[in-house]
Each structure stands twice: as C-alpha cells, then as structure tokens.
Amino acid sequence: MGSADTGHLVTLGLGEQAARTYLALVALGTSTLDQLAEVVGHRPDEIRCGVEELIQVGLAGRAGPDRGQFVAMPPGPALDLLTRRREAELAAARVAAADTFRALRQGVVEGVENLLEVIRGPAVQDRIRQLEQSVRSEVRGLDSPPYYTGADVNQTELDNLAAGIRYRAVYAKTALERSEYLTDNVVPCVKAGEEARTLPEVPVKLLIFDTDCALLSLSLAEIDNGEGAALLIRPSSLLAALTGLFEVCWRAALPLALGEQDTGPYLQPSERRLLGLLAAGLGDEQVARTLGISRRTLFRHLEGLMSRTGAANRFQLALHAKRNGWI
Known part of the structure; x- marks a missing residue:
C-alpha cells in the first residue's frame, strides 16, 4: 500500500x-x-x-x-x-x-x-471656525499664503486665547511680508498671547486642533478652479506625522517678538517689534510699512539701538538682542 x-x-x-x-x-x-x-x-x-x-x-x-x-x-x-x-x-x-x-x-x-475628508470653497473657513470653537487645549499651525479671506483679525482665536487656549504658530516669511495680514491679524494675536515663530518658508499650510484632527490647506497650484480647498485628517499615522512635522519646524524657527510686553527701561515696545520684524527676515521697506513709519525714521531707530547697545552693525545688534531676551 x-x-x-x-x-x-x-x-x-x-x-x-x-x-x-x-x-x-x-x-x-x-x-x-x-x-x-x-x-x-x-x-x-x-x-x-x-x-x-x-x-x-x-x-x-x-x-x-x-x-x-x-x-x-x-x-x-x-x-x-x-x-x-x-x-x-x-x-x-x-x-x-x-x-x-x-x-x-x-x-x-x-x-x-x-x-x-476634502473640503472646498467657503466651507473651508466655516470648518476652521467650527474646529477652533470646539478646541479644548491647543491649536498649532504652519502659516503661509495663499489666503482665501481678508486680513481681518481672527476673533475666535482672540476669544480662545482669553479663555486659556494655547496657540503656537510658525509663520513663513511670505506671510509676514503681507503688511495688512501682519498688522491686522498676526500682531493682534501675538499681543493677545499667541506664541509665534518664523522660518524663511514652511513645508505646508497646516492647522492642528488638539490631537483630534488637522486641516491641510491646498495651494492654488494644487487645485483646478482657484477656489480654496483643504484636507481634513482625523487620528491616524498621517496625523501623527504632520504633528511631528510641526514640532520640528517649531524647534527650528526663530521667535517672532511682536508683543507689547514690558521689556525693561532699555527697550521700548515699538523697538521690540522692530527687532522682531528684522529677525523674521523682512526688508527695511516692509518693516517701515508695517510699523507705519518712514524709512528715515526706521534708520534713526536702528542707529539709536546700535548706539545704546554698542553694536557696530545689525548682526551685532541681533546678537545683543538675542542674548538679552529681546527677541
């Protein structure tokens, strides 16, 4: 067998x-x-x-x-x-x-x-407002153009900051070069307590709401009709990766000092804003326009700061400002 x-x-x-x-x-x-x-x-x-x-x-x-x-x-x-x-x-x-x-x-x-979830058109801003209103502890963002709405201040953010919600934002240089956006949106939020930093450029336009979800905005080049669009990402490995990306950018970014905090007898609030804008990489014309002063007045402020600190040039002034916690 x-x-x-x-x-x-x-x-x-x-x-x-x-x-x-x-x-x-x-x-x-x-x-x-x-x-x-x-x-x-x-x-x-x-x-x-x-x-x-x-x-x-x-x-x-x-x-x-x-x-x-x-x-x-x-x-x-x-x-x-x-x-x-x-x-x-x-x-x-x-x-x-x-x-x-x-x-x-x-x-x-x-x-x-x-x-x-893909969100298009006016629904993008509506969804951002809804998510901000429901946030519990923190909003994190990488900010850069394009912008689909006006430069008006984000009242929801101001309300959240007043309620103890933490905001951390890394702004691309191109965002700060938009004078209206800087003056009407960024500066009021920073004054209200937003922790702001800046990089020459950011890899994506991103908002992260607590650990619940993220909103990844598409650029104008990525959409066909020129209309705003965004991708809503819920808890997943992709959300974890985007959160890690934000933290890497946050650690690499420079502080954006635009607040009106008391900085001692040697630095006025307007001077602190001036140094913060220069540290962000903005040109003289953009800084002067943002501060509402002429280029001649800007140079006079810079000369006064360098004289008071003993700096021979802007680089030495930046080192002194950084060492003393001015920026």
Whole structure:
C-alpha cells in the first residue's frame, strides 16, 4: 500500500486513515475489524472511524450472517460522490474567499474615507471656525499664503486665547511680508498671547486642533478652479506625522517678538517689534510699512539701538538682542 495510492483518495476528500483501510480491505476481501486492524497496524478501535467513513461514502459494506464483517465496494460510484462533494467544497471556498476579499477591501476603503475628508470653497473657513470653537487645549499651525479671506483679525482665536487656549504658530516669511495680514491679524494675536515663530518658508499650510484632527490647506497650484480647498485628517499615522512635522519646524524657527510686553527701561515696545520684524527676515521697506513709519525714521531707530547697545552693525545688534531676551 503505497502513499501514492492513498494520496489520490485523500485528494478526493477521504481521510488518511480511511484511505489506508480501504486499500487493506481491497487486498483482504471480506474481513473483520480485527483482521483489518492487524494489516493496517492499528488497534481495532483506532480504525473503526475509518471503516464507518468508508461505509458512509459507499466504498465498503457490511457482510456475513451477523454483519460483523466488511467488504470493499467498487470505487466508481463512491469516487463520483467524493468528487462531487469536493467540487462543492471548493466552490463554497471560492465564494467565501471572494466574500472575505470584498469585505476586507470595503473595510479598508471605508476606513480611508473616514480618515480623510476634502473640503472646498467657503466651507473651508466655516470648518476652521467650527474646529477652533470646539478646541479644548491647543491649536498649532504652519502659516503661509495663499489666503482665501481678508486680513481681518481672527476673533475666535482672540476669544480662545482669553479663555486659556494655547496657540503656537510658525509663520513663513511670505506671510509676514503681507503688511495688512501682519498688522491686522498676526500682531493682534501675538499681543493677545499667541506664541509665534518664523522660518524663511514652511513645508505646508497646516492647522492642528488638539490631537483630534488637522486641516491641510491646498495651494492654488494644487487645485483646478482657484477656489480654496483643504484636507481634513482625523487620528491616524498621517496625523501623527504632520504633528511631528510641526514640532520640528517649531524647534527650528526663530521667535517672532511682536508683543507689547514690558521689556525693561532699555527697550521700548515699538523697538521690540522692530527687532522682531528684522529677525523674521523682512526688508527695511516692509518693516517701515508695517510699523507705519518712514524709512528715515526706521534708520534713526536702528542707529539709536546700535548706539545704546554698542553694536557696530545689525548682526551685532541681533546678537545683543538675542542674548538679552529681546527677541
């Protein structure tokens, strides 16, 4: 009884024990359970289930006056039955596999759709307002053009700052070069307590609300109709990556000192703002326009600061301001 002979029967769905028992029964002819057990090499109680399986599929039958003997039956009809049974099992397996694939795929797609939401047009500002009004502890942002609304102050931010909500923002140089936006939006928020820093440029335009979600704004080059658009990102590995990106930018950025805090007898609030704007990389014309003074007045302020600090140039003035916590 070779393994190849039993292998064909097993392939059709017959158990290994039943397959070996059938081959032994064919070789013996009519035989008892004890005789079969001796040939197969197992105890009678160990091959009983195999014999019952053979009887069930029609490969064996009972014989003798007391029906205590067993005889092998022609395999044709039984093999047809086994073949049909295996085909039915395979068909059911194919259906189950297809159903499982569809269910998993649907779950993945629905999961992605739940994590991401595209917002367009005026709905962008409405959603930002809703998210800010529901924030619990902190708003973090990377700020750069384009802007889809006017430069008016963000009253929701001012209200949140008054209520103890923390705001941290990193502004790109291009954002601060917009005089109206700087004067009417950035400066009032910084005065109210926003922690502001600046970089020459930021990688994305981003707002993060607590640890709940982030709003990633698309640039004008990324949209077809020139209308504002943003991507809302809910808790996920992508949100974690964007949060990490903000923290890297925050650590690399320079403080933007635009507040009116008391800085001691050696630095007036207007001078502190001047130094903060210069540290942000703005040109003389932009600084003068933001402060509402002429270039000549700006140079006079700079000369006075350098004279008081003993700085020979702007670089030394910046070092002195940084060392003394002016910026």
